[in-house]
Amino acid sequence: MxxxxxxxxxxxxxxxxxxxxxxxxxxxxxxxxxxxxxxxxxxxxxxxxANGLHLLPGAIDDHVHFRDPGYPHKEDFASGTLAAAFGGVTTIFDMPNTLPTVDSGEVLAAKLEMAAQKAHVDFGLYAVLGATSIERVPELVDVGAIGFKLYMGNTFGRIPSPSTGEMLEGFEAVAPTGKRISLHAETNSIMERREGKLRAAGYSAALDHLAARPEVVAIEAVARAAILAEWTGARINILHISSAGELRPLREAKARGVDITGETCPHYLMLSSEDYARCSGVIRVNPPVREARNQEPLWAALLDGTIDVIATDHAPHSQEEKTRNDIWTVDAGFLGVEIQMPLMLTEIARGRASICDYVRWSAVNPAKIWGLYPRKGVLQVGADADIAIVDLKRNWTIKDTELHSTSKISPWDGRKVQGLPIHTIVRGRFVVKDRTLQAGTRGWGRSVHSIQNMPKPVPLNVDQTTAAVLQKTFHQASA
Known part of the structure; x- marks a missing residue:
């Protein structure tokens, strides 16, 4: 037949x-x-x-904050995944700093159910790794966490940053599961002390946020995380690399055989401290947008494979939350999931890299890193039909008010770009066709944890983990 x-x-x-x-x-x-x-x-x-159009594997944005549950005035899962679909993104990974924080199997199960009802695209959900969730790692894996997020530095939601001892114990707990730990790699104690002194001295301008988070906070955090991963055999992913200085400990860890990957975002490649005067508090994000001297090394690190992935750290807020006069009260982050592809394709059109490089950073590498390849991240027989059909020659201007996120404010407003997704297909179904949302796609997205296939874990120094030492001490005392 x-x-x-x-x-x-x-x-x-x-x-x-x-x-x-x-x-x-x-x-x-x-x-x-x-x-x-x-x-x-x-x-x-x-x-x-599709005459005149390019067929790309749908982008996998493994770093978004859709604020659901808890902050519907900023974003929810429906509006966030809608924005993703219009941006050629067919799979997203959502962070756990929602209300309640995703630190138990019960909370994760409820969020998975909610996301499945609202999502226009496929998704994975992170669980938080910290003092309250270390003992719950097995249940979080069983329920369906795509991976774990550990906040070495504070950011929106004020999730407590674990001590180095707690980090080590968390790595020990996750390593045998094979799941990957994504890290907000900034050293909290340095930032808290620096910010406290700046605030006490009366500093509150936009650039003071950058002064509170010098490059060394990220350099130290990446190096420390790599050492703990090397010791435990845990798989780690360094999020939102913002500085040239972080590249040395990342490269050195990779050379030593540590299972470590890295991500950067368009705002670190294309914006700089020179934009603070134009954007004021709107540009506040953690880690901060840094000096222009960091941009070329970050591009070079993408091209040589030191940095593996382009993601967005999509972190929307309301107009009022982004325009306060005191920088310390401005919520950190801004939208990005819908415009990452056009921003990057604009740089491709300018000769910064090839379209093949972009597909590697936005689809192939994240699929491989998270155990989704070859079901996701590639256009080949047997793969899910996740496709962004793009007009690489389309010139247009980003207007925050015309984007599909609930949030309508970003430092990208008014930026001219080249490249636009015309159709977005998720598992064979048009979600966006001719730049129009198709009926009945809310709830089409599904969790990808069921197809995740990570390599066999290789935990190290298992006889010296906290659990092993306690067990050994127990037996000695019993004897």
Whole structure:
């Protein structure tokens, strides 16, 4: 019996991490079933002419804050995943600093259920790793955490930063599970002390936030996290790399064989301290946007593989929360999930890197890092049909008020870009078609934890973990 595809896309240019080529793609039951010459494609219920457009694997943004539950005036899972779909993002990982904090199986289960009802795109949910959740690591894994988030420095939500002792014990607990730990790598004690002195002296301008978080807070934190990961065998991911200084401990750890990966964001590549005068408190984010001298080293680190992933740290807030006069009271973060792809494609058009490089950073690498490859992150037979169909030549201007996030304020407003996702397909279904949301896609997204397949864990120094030492001491005392 002849196979009838649900959808065949003709005349597009397919992009991989290695090459681009003209081909048609056939999709059935949410999966790619054929790629090749148009004449070899099966008949289809629906066809799409993608002439002049490029077919990219849907981006995987493994670092967003959709504020749900707890802060619906900033964002919720429906508006956040809607914005993602319009940005060519087909899978997101949401952070645990919501209300309540995701630190137990019960809270995670409730959030998974909520997300499944609202999501337009696929998703993974982080659980927090800290003093309150170390003993709950097994239940959080069982319920469906995609990974763990550890806050070495304070940020929105004021989740307590664990001590180094608590970090080590947390790494010991997660290492045997094979899950990856993403780190907000800033040393809290330095920042708290510096900020306290600045505030006491009456400093409260936008640039004072940068002064409170010097580059060394990130350099020290990355080095310390790498040492603990090396000792325990835990897999770690350094989030939002903002400075050139962090690259040395990251490179050195990779050279030593530590399972460590790194991420940066468009605002660290394209904005600098020179933008503070233009944006004031709107630009406040943790870690801060730094001096322009950091940009070229970060681009070079992406190109040489030191940094693995482009993500957004999408962290929306209301107009009032971003425009307060005292920088210390301005909420940190701003929107990004919808405009990451156009921002990066603009740099690709300028020759900064190739479209293949971009696919590697935005799709292939995150899929591999999080155990989703080859189901996600690639356009090949057998993969989920997660596709961003993009017009690389479309010139337009970012306007915050026209974006789909609940938040309508960012430092990107008015920026001219080149490149726009025209259609976004999630597991074979159009969520956005011709820049229009399709009916019935709310609730189409599903958690990807069920398809996650991480490599076998290799925990180290297991005879010297906190649990092992306590057990040994117990037996000695009993004897």
């Amino acid at each position: 002849e196979t009838i595809a649900d959808l065949v896309i003709h005349n597009g240019t397919v992009v991989s991490a290695d090459t681009t080529y003209a081909a048609s793609i056939a999709i059935k039951d949410g999966v790619i079933i054929a790629i090749g010459n148009a004449k070899t494609m099966p008949s289809a219920k629906e066809t799409l002419d």
